[in-house]
Amino acid sequence: MSKYRLLLAAAIPAMLAAAPVSAKTLVFCSEGSPENFYPGVNTTGTSFDANSQIYSRIVDFERGTTKVVPGLAEKWDISPDGLVYTFHLRHGVKWQSNANFKPTRDFNADDIIFAIERQWKESNPYFKVTSSNHSYFNDMGMMKLLKSVDKVDDYTVKVTLNTPEAPFLSDLAMEYAGIQSKEYADAMLKAGTPEKLDQEPAGTGPFMLVQYQKDAIVRYKAFPEFWGGKAKIDDLVFAITPDASVRWAKLQKGECHVMPYPNPADLDAIRKDANVQVLEQPGLNIGYLAYNTTKKPFDDVRVRKAVNMAINKKAIIDAVYLSTGVAAINPIPPTMWSYNNQIKDDPYDPAAAKKLLAEAGYPNGFETDLWAMPVQRPYNPNAKRIAELMQADLAQVGIKAEIKSFEWGEYRKRAQAGEPQTVQLGWTGDNGDPDNFLHTLLGCAAAQNNGGNLAKWCYKPFDDIVVKAKSVSDQAERTKLYEQAQVIFKEQAPWFTIAHSVQLKPVRKEVVDFKLSPFGRHTFYGVDLK
Amino acid sequence: MTQILSAGTDIEAPPQAFAETWSYFKENRGAVIGLVIIAALVLVGATADLIAPYSPILTNNSAFLKPPFWQAGGSLAHVLGTDAIGRDMLSRLIFGARLSLSIGVAVTALSVLCGTILGLTAGYFRGVTEIVIMRVMDIILTLPSLLLAIVIVAILGPGVVNALLAVSIVLLPSYVRIARAAVITEMAKDYVTAAKVSGVGGIRLMINEVLPNCAAPLIVQATLGISTAILDAAALGFLGLGAQPPTAEWGTMLADAREFVLRAWWVVTLPGIMILITVLAFNLLGDGMRDALDPKLKR
Numbered sequence: 001m002s003k004y005r006l007l008l009a010a011a012i013p014a015m016l017a018a019a020p021v022s023a024k025t026l027v028f029c030s031e032g033s034p035e036n037f038y039p040g041v042n043t044t045g046t047s048f049d050a051n052s053q054i055y056s057r058i059v060d061f062e063r064g065t066t067k068v069v070p071g072l073a074e075k076w077d078i079s080p081d082g083l084v085y086t087f088h089l090r091h092g093v094k095w096q097s098n099a100n101f102k103p104t105r106d107f108n109a110d111d112i113i114f115a116i117e118r119q120w121k122e123s124n125p126y127f128k129v130t131s132s133n134h135s136y137f138n139d140m141g142m143m144k145l146l147k148s149v150d151k152v153d154d155y156t157v158k159v160t161l162n163t164p165e166a167p168f169l170s171d172l173a174m175e176y177a178g179i180q181s182k183e184y185a186d187a188m189l190k191a192g193t194p195e196k197l198d199q200e201p202a203g204t205g206p207f208m209l210v211q212y213q214k215d216a217i218v219r220y221k222a223f224p225e226f227w228g229g230k231a232k233i234d235d236l237v238f239a240i241t242p243d244a245s246v247r248w249a250k251l252q253k254g255e256c257h258v259m260p261y262p263n264p265a266d267l268d269a270i271r272k273d274a275n276v277q278v279l280e281q282p283g284l285n286i287g288y289l290a291y292n293t294t295k296k297p298f299d300d301v302r303v304r305k306a307v308n309m310a311i312n313k314k315a316i317i318d319a320v321y322l323s324t325g326v327a328a329i330n331p332i333p334p335t336m337w338s339y340n341n342q343i344k345d346d347p348y349d350p351a352a353a354k355k356l357l358a359e360a361g362y363p364n365g366f367e368t369d370l371w372a373m374p375v376q377r378p379y380n381p382n383a384k385r386i387a388e389l390m391q392a393d394l395a396q397v398g399i400k401a402e403i404k405s406f407e408w409g410e411y412r413k414r415a416q417a418g419e420p421q422t423v424q425l426g427w428t429g430d431n432g433d434p435d436n437f438l439h440t441l442l443g444c445a446a447a448q449n450n451g452g453n454l455a456k457w458c459y460k461p462f463d464d465i466v467v468k469a470k471s472v473s474d475q476a477e478r479t480k481l482y483e484q485a486q487v488i489f490k491e492q493a494p495w496f497t498i499a500h501s502v503q504l505k506p507v508r509k510e511v512v513d514f515k516l517s518p519f520g521r522h523t524f525y526g527v528d529l530k
Numbered sequence: 531m532t533q534i535l536s537a538g539t540d541i542e543a544p545p546q547a548f549a550e551t552w553s554y555f556k557e558n559r560g561a562v563i564g565l566v567i568i569a570a571l572v573l574v575g576a577t578a579d580l581i582a583p584y585s586p587i588l589t590n591n592s593a594f595l596k597p598p599f600w601q602a603g604g605s606l607a608h609v610l611g612t613d614a615i616g617r618d619m620l621s622r623l624i625f626g627a628r629l630s631l632s633i634g635v636a637v638t639a640l641s642v643l644c645g646t647i648l649g650l651t652a653g654y655f656r657g658v659t660e661i662v663i664m665r666v667m668d669i670i671l672t673l674p675s676l677l678l679a680i681v682i683v684a685i686l687g688p689g690v691v692n693a694l695l696a697v698s699i700v701l702l703p704s705y706v707r708i709a710r711a712a713v714i715t716e717m718a719k720d721y722v723t724a725a726k727v728s729g730v731g732g733i734r735l736m737i738n739e740v741l742p743n744c745a746a747p748l749i750v751q752a753t754l755g756i757s758t759a760i761l762d763a764a765a766l767g768f769l770g771l772g773a774q775p776p777t778a779e780w781g782t783m784l785a786d787a788r789e790f791v792l793r794a795w796w797v798v799t800l801p802g803i804m805i806l807i808t809v810l811a812f813n814l815l816g817d818g819m820r821d822a823l824d825p826k827l828k829r
Contacts, residue, residue, distance in 0.1 A: 312591060315589070319591075319594045319614060384786070
């Protein structure tokens with residue numbers, strides 16, 4: 001085995017050296033090994049990156065944006081009540097082949113139905129293959145949302161929902177909804193090796209898997225018959241490199257072209273390198289401090305406003321996020337549609353905060369807890385340090401805050417149960433819809449027992465708007481509703497919005513047209529090399 | 531805190547004994563250096579409020595991660611630089627000294643006190659009492675000390691006082707064992723028999739006759755134990771189970787600064803050096819005490 005690895009190690013640089021003459025090979029220094037090649041059971045960006053190159057979805061996000069564009073479905077109709085989606089599928093879409101599977105037919109409606117039922121119906125023979133925990137499918141509420149999925153003809157699929165759901169199309173564009181071949185699945189089931197479907201994948205996507213060696217390498221080849229046209233690069237290699245500094249060293253030496261998640265300490269050096277450019281984009285995320293609005297004294301909006309004014313946001317950004325964060329004003333990130341530019345943030349003004357506290361009946365402040373998660377998150381590099389800064393700021397207006405932390409699983413459980421008075425957390429959106437933030441994190445439904453609304457904030461005027469926006473499908477109207485919701489949010493201040501962290505991606509100069517994904521994913525179809 | 535220490539280790543020894551001990555002690559240069567360092571640290575800790583240039587919890591938003599004054603970018607305003615959220619390193623180290631010394635002394639006092647009582651009881655009464663006490667101590671000894679401390683803190687909840695209790699429990703068995711062994715040896719001696727014959731009762735015999743004669747090994751163990759206590763408390767702090775922010779504690783400071791090892795050496799190195807110096811000083815002192823007090827090592 002080690003001999004083989006050695007050979008492999010020797011082969012990659014040789015292949016790279018030969019790249020300009022023969023084939024274009026792009027090397028991505030990925031941060032970890034994918035768990036398998038079935039996105040339906042994956043939850044990590046690492047796994048999604050590895051398998052989204054192979055599969056296509058019914059609809060897709062336009063590269064670099066959150067806009068939904070046609071994928072395997074060329075077009076679709078939505079019934080006026082928003083309950084019935086009819087997808088018209090693309091003709092002549094070819095399946096990739098591998099050692100186990102030679103496709104005899106093109107992609108059709110059966111594959112779509114298989115992909116949905118595999119996650120939806122326990123009776124499906126593949127429901128439990130690899131894992132029966134279809135996290136994303138369950139978390140999106142698909143189990144309850146879907147009423148029926150029917151094949152009208154070979155190239156038409158009708159999906160009926162129980163309730164109108166405006167973000168439904170975005171939901172289908174997420175990685176977990178990658179389409180697998182039913183023909184391949186049936187063949188593997190017959191052969192008694194159903195798990196091969198997820199380990200030796202065949203999709204309809206732009207790249208096909210050539211080789212996967214855990215903790216070492218994932219190799220892909222462009223799929224020449226891809227429905228969107230062959231990719232501009234010929235080979236795609238994921239060189240798995242868990243250490244951020246090693247990734248940077250490899251990028252510097254030209255051993256890879258793109259690297260994710262640079263070490264903030266290396267950023268200065270990376271920016272100075274003439275062969276590398278650092279792409280940056282505010283991530284689709286938010287880090288926040290939620291006030292538990294069901295507990296004293298945070299049931300009083302004046303107290304919440306006062307605390308908002310007592311905390312110095314700029315200091316937090318400078319000390320903790322460094323150059324990787326922008327101050328957050330609204331609960332949704334600025335790159336998202338319907339972001340309300342008109343809203344002014346609460347100013348940092350301890351004197352005014354003190355006055356407001358006195359008005360609310362706390363002239364000498366009060367005691368509170370201040371929860372900080374024990375782990376680094378994409379939206380929050382160091383919650384404990386932020387908590388210490390907040391603690392010092394709050395002490396200035398007489399509020400005595402005690403920092404608390406628990407093991408990460410316990411932390412979320414207790415926070416969702418509404419135990420803390422104030423708690424830090426955050427959110428990374430995964431379908432680009434404001435509903436994914438405003439309703440999921442601040443709606444009344446999520447404020448109930450153990451829901452994700454950590455402020456336990458159930459405010460009727462706000463909830464009415466975001467629930468209404470869910471059932472409207474006209475985007476202009478939805479934008480208006482969400483803009484209004486953000487105004488109410490700021491007035492009522494259930495959160496102190498901390499920051500949106502910036503996504504940084506060092507890319508070598510010879511890479512052409514690499515676009516940052518707002519979801520933090522890496523898509524290599526459409527990327528070229530000079 | 532220091533009061534507890536004097537209560538726990540106060541021995542009514544005749545003045546000649548002290549002079550004799552001192553004459554042995556001062557010949558050991560390492561031990562004297564240790565003593566001087568500890569005296570200096572105690573002084574710094576005691577006067578922390580007066581000598582620290584800033585409050586240890588005061589953040590300065592315009593001075594994040596400033597280097598010490600001798601390095602480019604540093605200034606005399608923050609002699610040893612500032613940490614990631616702009617707190618003065620020197621002030622934090624000074625207040626950290628107070629906390630670490632207090633923890634070391636309090637933990638040792640607590641475990642010496644409890645350990646001596648338990649050991650004395652076990653050695654005096656023997657029989658079932660002894661078996662129960664000693665087997666419990668054996669069980670404590672079978673568990674890795676830091677792991678046990680972590681378990682105790684996990685149950686009690688993080689915080690300085692709980693960490694202090696946890697470390698005390700972990701250090702208990704050595705004192706119990708020493709006290710019991712010394713008591714058993716002493717109990718066989720003629721003066722004890724003489725005291726018994728002249729009608730001295732149980733408690734008085736234990737405290738007035740036996741205990742003073744067992745004090746020497748306990749003092750040695752206690753001096754060495756302070757360094758273990760400081761180290762364990764720092765380890766708990768490092769794991770986030772000891773002192774809670776914003777309290778300045780060396781172990782916690784070290785843990786918070788790990789990510790800056792390459793970028794800002796001072797936030798990591800300085801608390802580490804402080805722990806090193808303090809623990810080393812206590813070990814040197816303990817060694818000297820053993821040389822001076824252990825009859826087997828006396829010339």
